[in-house]
Amino acid sequence: MSSPLESLRSAGLHSVGQLDRSFILDIVSRAARFKAEPRPEPSLTGVEIAMLFLENSTRTRISFEVAAARLGARAFNFDADASSLAKGETLKDTVETIASFGCDAMVVRSPSAGAPQLISGWIGRPVINAGDGAHQHPTQALADVFTIAEAHESRGDFGRLRVGIIGDIVNSRVARSLIDAFEILGSEVVLIGPKTLMPSLGNDAIVSTSDNLDDHLATLDIVYLLRVQRERIDQGLIPSIGEYVSRFALSRERFTRLRPSALVMHPGPVFPGMEVDSMVADGTSSVIRRQAANGVFVRMALLETVLGGLVK
Amino acid sequence: MSSPLESLRSAGLHSVGQLDRSFILDIVSRAARFKAEPRPEPSLTGVEIAMLFLENSTRTRISFEVAAARLGARAFNFDADASSLAKGETLKDTVETIASFGCDAMVVRSPSAGAPQLISGWIGRPVINAGDGAHQHPTQALADVFTIAEAHESRGDFGRLRVGIIGDIVNSRVARSLIDAFEILGSEVVLIGPKTLMPSLGNDAIVSTSDNLDDHLATLDIVYLLRVQRERIDQGLIPSIGEYVSRFALSRERFTRLRPSALVMHPGPVFPGMEVDSMVADGTSSVIRRQAANGVFVRMALLETVLGGLVK
Amino acid sequence: MSSPLESLRSAGLHSVGQLDRSFILDIVSRAARFKAEPRPEPSLTGVEIAMLFLENSTRTRISFEVAAARLGARAFNFDADASSLAKGETLKDTVETIASFGCDAMVVRSPSAGAPQLISGWIGRPVINAGDGAHQHPTQALADVFTIAEAHESRGDFGRLRVGIIGDIVNSRVARSLIDAFEILGSEVVLIGPKTLMPSLGNDAIVSTSDNLDDHLATLDIVYLLRVQRERIDQGLIPSIGEYVSRFALSRERFTRLRPSALVMHPGPVFPGMEVDSMVADGTSSVIRRQAANGVFVRMALLETVLGGLVK
Numbered sequence: 004m005s006s007p008l009e010s011l012r013s014a015g016l017h018s019v020g021q022l023d024r025s026f027i028l029d030i031v032s033r034a035a036r037f038k039a040e041p042r043p044e045p046s047l048t049g050v051e052i053a054m055l056f057l058e059n060s061t062r063t064r065i066s067f068e069v070a071a072a073r074l075g076a077r078a079f080n081f082d083a084d085a086s087s088l089a090k091g092e093t094l095k096d097t098v099e100t101i102a103s104f105g106c107d108a109m110v111v112r113s114p115s116a117g118a119p120q121l122i123s124g125w126i127g128r129p130v131i132n133a134g135d136g137a138h139q140h141p142t143q144a145l146a147d148v149f150t151i152a153e154a155h156e157s158r159g160d161f162g163r164l165r166v167g168i169i170g171d172i173v174n175s176r177v178a179r180s181l182i183d184a185f186e187i188l189g190s191e192v193v194l195i196g197p198k199t200l201m202p203s204l205g206n207d208a209i210v211s212t213s214d215n216l217d218d219h220l221a222t223l224d225i226v227y228l229l230r231v232q233r234e235r236i237d238q239g240l241i242p243s244i245g246e247y248v249s250r251f252a253l254s255r256e257r258f259t260r261l262r263p264s265a266l267v268m269h270p271g272p273v274f275p276g277m278e279v280d281s282m283v284a285d286g287t288s289s290v291i292r293r294q295a296a297n298g299v300f301v302r303m304a305l306l307e308t309v310l311g312g313l314v315k
Numbered sequence: 316m317s318s319p320l321e322s323l324r325s326a327g328l329h330s331v332g333q334l335d336r337s338f339i340l341d342i343v344s345r346a347a348r349f350k351a352e353p354r355p356e357p358s359l360t361g362v363e364i365a366m367l368f369l370e371n372s373t374r375t376r377i378s379f380e381v382a383a384a385r386l387g388a389r390a391f392n393f394d395a396d397a398s399s400l401a402k403g404e405t406l407k408d409t410v411e412t413i414a415s416f417g418c419d420a421m422v423v424r425s426p427s428a429g430a431p432q433l434i435s436g437w438i439g440r441p442v443i444n445a446g447d448g449a450h451q452h453p454t455q456a457l458a459d460v461f462t463i464a465e466a467h468e469s470r471g472d473f474g475r476l477r478v479g480i481i482g483d484i485v486n487s488r489v490a491r492s493l494i495d496a497f498e499i500l501g502s503e504v505v506l507i508g509p510k511t512l513m514p515s516l517g518n519d520a521i522v523s524t525s526d527n528l529d530d531h532l533a534t535l536d537i538v539y540l541l542r543v544q545r546e547r548i549d550q551g552l553i554p555s556i557g558e559y560v561s562r563f564a565l566s567r568e569r570f571t572r573l574r575p576s577a578l579v580m581h582p583g584p585v586f587p588g589m590e591v592d593s594m595v596a597d598g599t600s601s602v603i604r605r606q607a608a609n610g611v612f613v614r615m616a617l618l619e620t621v622l623g624g625l626v627k
Numbered sequence: 628m629s630s631p632l633e634s635l636r637s638a639g640l641h642s643v644g645q646l647d648r649s650f651i652l653d654i655v656s657r658a659a660r661f662k663a664e665p666r667p668e669p670s671l672t673g674v675e676i677a678m679l680f681l682e683n684s685t686r687t688r689i690s691f692e693v694a695a696a697r698l699g700a701r702a703f704n705f706d707a708d709a710s711s712l713a714k715g716e717t718l719k720d721t722v723e724t725i726a727s728f729g730c731d732a733m734v735v736r737s738p739s740a741g742a743p744q745l746i747s748g749w750i751g752r753p754v755i756n757a758g759d760g761a762h763q764h765p766t767q768a769l770a771d772v773f774t775i776a777e778a779h780e781s782r783g784d785f786g787r788l789r790v791g792i793i794g795d796i797v798n799s800r801v802a803r804s805l806i807d808a809f810e811i812l813g814s815e816v817v818l819i820g821p822k823t824l825m826p827s828l829g830n831d832a833i834v835s836t837s838d839n840l841d842d843h844l845a846t847l848d849i850v851y852l853l854r855v856q857r858e859r860i861d862q863g864l865i866p867s868i869g870e871y872v873s874r875f876a877l878s879r880e881r882f883t884r885l886r887p888s889a890l891v892m893h894p895g896p897v898f899p900g901m902e903v904d905s906m907v908a909d910g911t912s913s914v915i916r917r918q919a920a921n922g923v924f925v926r927m928a929l930l931e932t933v934l935g936g937l938v939k
Contacts (some may be wrong), residue, residue, distance in 0.1 A: 036472055042361045049666045050659050051693065062412055065391050069363065069416050072389050077696050079689050092896040100686055103920035179908055243646055271412060272404040296415035353729055374724055377703050381675070381728050384701050432636045583724060584716040608727035 011309050015108065015129030016137040017120045019183035027187060028159070031149045033304035034297065036072075041300070047076025050310050052078045053106035055122075056133070057097070057113045062271065062295070063133050063142075066111050070302035076310070079106070079203060094118070095125055102126040108310055113136070129309050138175050143270055144180035146298040148188065151225060153297070154290045155263045163186035169195045169251055170229030170278060173202045177270045178229060182210060193219055196251060199240040200231075216247050216251050220260040227268045228253055228278040244277065253279040258288070266290050323621050324447045327420065327441030330451040331495035339499060340471070345389055346609065349385075353612070357387025362378060362622050364390045365418035367434075368445070369425045374583065374607070375454075376443050379422050382614035388622070391418070394530055395613045406430070414438040419448035420622055423447070441621050449486050453619060456492035458610040460500070463537060465609070466602045468576045473500035479531050481563055482541030483506045484592060485514045489582045490541060505531055506552065511552040512543075528563050532569060532572040539580045540565055540590040556589065565591040570600070578602050628890070634935050639732065639753030641744045642763040643807035651811060652783070655773045657928035658921065661697075665924070669699025674934050677730035679746075680720070680757070681737045687757050691734050694926035700934070703730070716806065718742070719749055726750040732934055735759070754935050759800050760881045766929060767894050768804035770922040772812065775849060777921070778914045780888045785812035791843050793819045793875055794853030794902060797826045800905075801894045804852060806834060817843055820875060823864040824855075840875050844884040851892045852902040854879055868901065877903045882912070890914050 005013075007026040016022075037043065052071050056064050059181040064080070071078040081101055089151060097232060101109070108129045111119045116138035123130035132138040152159040166185055170192045172178045184190045194212045201212055214218060220226075231251075235241045248254075258280070261267075267279065275281055285292055316327075319338040329336075349355065351577075364383050376392070381536045383390040387598050393413055413421070423431045428450035435442035446452040464471040478497055484490045484506045497504045506513060506524045513524055525531060532538075543563075547553045565579060570592070573579075579591065579601040587593055596603055629637075631650040640646075645834075661667065676695050680688050688704070695702040705725055717807045725733070728815070732753045740762035747754035756766040776783040789811055796802045796818045809816045818825060818836045825836055837843060844850075855875075859865045872878075877891065891903065891913040899905055908915055 004648045050698075061393055065393065065413070066416060068391060072363075079683055079692060079696075081689065091898045093899055096897055100690070104690060104923050105920065112867050196885055271408070273408055274403045275405055292411055292415050294895070295412045297416065304555050307435075373705055377705065377725070379726060382704060384675075384703075583720070585720055586715045587717055604723055604727050607724045608729065611728050 008308070012129060012312060014123045015119065015131050016141050016217060016305065017130070017135075017308060019122070019141045019187070022141075022184075022187065024187050024189075027145065027148060029183065030145055030304045031152050031159070031306065032166045033307065034076070034145075034149045034300040035153065037300040038297070041101050042073055042294045045073070046307055047071070047310055048075035050074075050076040050108075051106045052076055052287070052310075053081060053101050053104070053109045054078050054165065055081045055109055055113075057111070057115075057118070057133070060112055060134065063112060063298075065130075066295070066298045067133065067142075067156060067302055067306075069299050070224045070306055072086050073299075074303060074306060076306065078110075079104075088265060094122075096124055098122050102128065108306075120223060123289045131305065132308065134176055136176065137179070138176050139183075140176040140270075141180045141181045142298065143176055143177050144184045144302045144307065145276050146294055147181060147227070147270075148184050149301050150290050150294050151266065151267070151298045154293060155224060156267050157224065161190045164190040165218075166225040166227060167188050167195050167220055167223040168192060168227045169216060170227065171200045171231045171235060171251075173200050174232075174235075175229045176233060181227065186210070190225075193223075195219060196229075197241060197247070201237065211229045214250075216257065217224060217260075220257055221262065223265055224262065225266050225268060226261060230270065230274070231274075231278055236310050248277065252277065253283055258283045258286070261288070271295055316447060322490065324441060324624060326435045327431065327443050328617065329435070329442070329444050329447075329622060331453045331456050331492045331499070334453075334496075334499065336501075339457065339460060339496065342457055342466050342613060342616045342620065343471070345619070346457075346461045346612040347465065349612040349615045354385055357382070357385070358619055360387035362386075362388040362420075363418045364618070364622075365393060365413050365416070365421045365451065366390050367393045367413060367421055367425075367509050369423070369427075369430070369448070372424055372446065375424060375610075377452075377551070377575060378607070378610045379443075379614050381558060381611050381620075382618055383612075386615060386618055390422075391416075406434075409556075410434050410437055412497055414440065416597050420618075434510060435587055436598055443617065443621065448488065449491070450488050450581075451492045451495075452488040453492050453611065454614055455489050455537045456496045457617065458613045459493060459539070459580060459582075460496050460607045461609045461613050462580070462602050463578065467536060467578055473497070473502045474521065476502040476536045477534055478502050478504045478537040479507050479528075479535040480504060480518050480526060480539045480541065481565075482595055483512045483543045483547060484508050485512050486544075487541045487599065493539065498522070502537075505535075507561070508541075509553060510523070512547065522593075526562075528569070533574065535577055536574065537578050538565060538573060542582065542584075542586070543590055560589065564589065565595055567592050567595060570595045570598070573600070578607060583607055632932070636753060636936060638747045639743065639755050639933060640765050640929065641747070641756050641759075643765045643768050643804045643811070646765075646808075646811065648811050650814075651769065651772060651808065654769055654784070654925060654926060655776050655926045655930065657931070658769075658773045658924040659777065661924040661927045662921070664666065666697055666855045669697070670931055671695070671934055672699035674698075674700040674732075675730045676700055676930070676934075677705060677728070677733045678702050679705045679725060679733055679735045679737075679927075681735070681739075681742070682758070684758065686738055686859050687736060690919070690922045691755075691766075691926050693923050693928075697923075698927060698928065698930060702734075703728075708782065717780040718746075722746050722749055726752065732930075743762070746853055755929065755933065758800055760800065762800050763804045764800040764894075765804045766866055766922065767801050768808045770918055770925045771805060771851070771892060771894075772808050773921045773925050774892070774914050775890065775920050776916060779848060779890055781848065785809070785814045788814040788848045789846055790814050790816045790849040790851060791819050791840075793840060793877075795824045796820050796853065797824050797857060798856075798859075799853045805851065810834070814849075818849075819843060820853075820921065821865060821871070821898045824859065838874075840881065841884075844881055845886065846891055849890050849892060850877060850885060853900055854894065854896075854898070858886065859894070872901065876901065877905050877907055879906060882907045882910070885912070890920060895919055909926075
């Protein structure tokens with residue numbers, strides 16, 4: 004089996020499961036160096052990255068664009084709507100045409116699980132997954148791991164951490180990538196949410212599930228709230244917003260029961276009055292904004308790792 | 316109270332009222348230098364500017380983009396529709412996420428009066444107002460002042476000028492910024508339009524109002540026509556296009572009654588057959604195209620002034 | 628009459644008819660050099676190109692953007708929808724405003740035949756036609772000529788070639804540009820398609836027409852399939868997809884009757900099951916992907932030719 008670095012340089016980053024502990028910690032330490040020196044000498048001058056966003060996500064797209072630009076790479080945007088896909092062209096044809104323009108790598112956001120892997124097979128170049136259906140969002144998880152290493156008092160001793168991931172687990176690509184990352188890093192994970200939004204898990208030593216947030220408040224080091232979309236109500240998976248909020252939202256009252264060192268996290272965007280009280284989201288335990296900021300540094304680290312070998 | 320330069324470097328440019336005469340004239344002379352040397356040595360290399368356009372305005376956006384690129388700065392575009400705002404995220408959260416990516420300044424176009432000031436308070440970085448509701452559009456006014464300084468025979472002696480601003484004054488952010496600018500520069504301003512489209516003014520020594528354009532044609536040095544939107548008819552504020560045109564459009568006949576040295580101005584885009592006859596708009600007294608061209612140079616001058624201190 | 632180079636540098640490239648044989652071959656050989664050295668020392672540093680796409684075409688737009696970026700030029704995008712055109716501004720006003728921002732050239736895609744020529748007249752700067760109505764798409768034809776020179780065993784001996792252009796000829800700007808190019812290069816052209824989709828031609832020595840593809844399969848060196856839009860069925864110009872496919876699609880069976888050296892071409896995007904069998908489109912005789920790739924190199928060659936003189 005190839006090393007994580009070899010697999011990244013040939014195929015790209017599709018899921019956190021490709022990585023190992025030392026690779027993740029290396030990305031974290033490179034990201035930290037970029038944070039200390041956010042506008043470094045460009046190391047990817049002339050490198051070209053095609054951004055194929057088949058789902059709208061301005062924030063993820065711009066985070067990659069900023070990362071690419073700071074390294075001197077050029078990013079080109081292919082949008083979902085503007086592409087010929089809408090007119091019936093196959094994804095394969097679209098992707099191969101884009102690749103034919105000569106990019107060194109592609110960043111892909113897709114509603115379809117597995118699209119990044121499929122695409123890298125088609126084009127024979129590295130593809131970085133910027134979110135694929137309910138499958139994976141690995142750069143979000145890496146940004147989150149970096150943020151925890153930086154902000155939690157455990158200072159990167161992930162084996163000590165108890166992480167609660169709360170909300171719509173079954174539909175969350177962020178949750179899947181986080182579960183993989185914490186498994187690799189040896190943290191304990193508890194998935195908390197309504198049973199209707201919980202995946203069926205195999206036997207796994209480190210992941211447990213619960214439908215009672217209150218049981219866990221006092222023992223969590225990381226309180227990771229996922230977005231819960233209103234569609235879940237229409238789908239009958241949640242009875243009402245009020246019901247969800249009363250059982251799973253991180254209210255001010257629940258916040259008082261957390262450990263003082265606990266970190267409040269959320270991948271954003273935060274919609275008011277759903278997953279987390281806005282004073283809590285803006286409070287000193289919250290690192291939500293820092294997750295977004297760190298996303299740029301992690302993406303710089305990743306792009307440099309994947310593409311660094313290309314520059315003469 | 317802080318100087319205009321200090322306030323610009325910390326908070327940005329929200330309204331012309333922040334500026335004083337010497338600052339405006341300094342921007343004008345810097346803009347003139349850029350016009351003589353449009354592609355200077357880049358002075359903002361590595362500087363990052365987030366462009367947040369919550370209203371569509373391709374021309375203003377591109378004008379800023381060109382200005383930023385010529386100085387070596389990088390601009391990143393956040394669009395209204397693409398952002399998570401549409402899904403219910405608060406403006407504050409959107410803006411803070413964008414800021415977390417590390418920009419040095421933001422350029423904001425918003426339908427809400429006061430948004431740029433609010434945003435600069437949130438992010439603690441300079442915000443340049445690219446038009447906020449019916450409040451202000453300061454870079455348009457600076458481009459117009461530069462254009463007058465350059466093109467009118469008074470050669471920057473603004474105290475000699477009589478300026479007519481004609482049209483939908485009450486809904487115009489351009490008018491508000493121009494009134495402030497001409498007040499600072501000591502020009503005489505008369506606001507001309509239907510009473511239904513006129514603001515209620517306090518006691519002001521230099522601004523007067525009129526609903527009769529013909530009374531003023533012979534005495535104006537600057538004939539500044541504002542856009543009048545067809546919605547005003549539906550709102551009952553204008554009886555009909557014909558009625559408006561007959562009383563307030565700069566027709567060819569009215570044009571013949573202007574001073575030979577008078578300049579015809581319009582912030583664009585010009586819609587045919589409404590505010591100004593198209594032969595007049597394209598004629599030698601018109602500086603409409605030059606206003607657009609000068610917008611780039613004024614924005615270069617402003618970006619360099621606000622952000623110049625950042626480059627090592 | 629001015630030379631092709633003089634006309635390109637002053638007015639831009641509007642149609643293939645402006646060019647002569649030696650100019651086309653020069654573009655092809657420059658494109659080949661860029662293909663060998665795809666990221667050359669930038670020769671257009673500081674040059675500014677306004678991209679005005681009044682029709683959506685992500686692939687053509689990005690192809691020009693990549694070409695411009697590799698030469699060090701800056702491209703700015705003006706979209707159809709975002710522009711003020713939608714609100715009633717005239718095209719002339721839009722274009723002159725864009726030009727006033729200072730671009731050195733414009734790349735224009737328009738639904739209106741003749742728009743690039745009109746626009747270059749208005750702005751007095753070179754305009755490169757990126758497709759105008761059913762008129763011309765010259766950079767596509769140049770990419771195709773380069774691809775044939777590179778991939779066909781005739782190695783650039785165009786006088787030896789018999790080219791079949793198949794499909795909706797009358798509505799195709801690609802066909803018009805190709806016919807011009809092959810006429811200049813001395814190839815023999817046969818236009819093949821339903822009579823309802825065939826143009827009325829003048830007396831022309833080298834172009835013939837046919838409504839029977841099977842008659843020509845054995846003699847074609849180049850099998851150039853055009854896109855056929857489903858609207859043609861609604862318009863009554865084609866009875867049905869099945870009927871069209873049975874008579875004009877390049878099926879696997881028909882493919883077996885081609886010369887071994889024949890090249891299969893298509894300007895893209897290819898919609899499955901219409902003009903060409905997908906195994907044929909992906910087969911070794913197909914150069915469809917290479918046409919797209921070569922589009923970037925031809926556009927680099929063209930931009931450098933048109934704009935190279937501008938850099939100090």
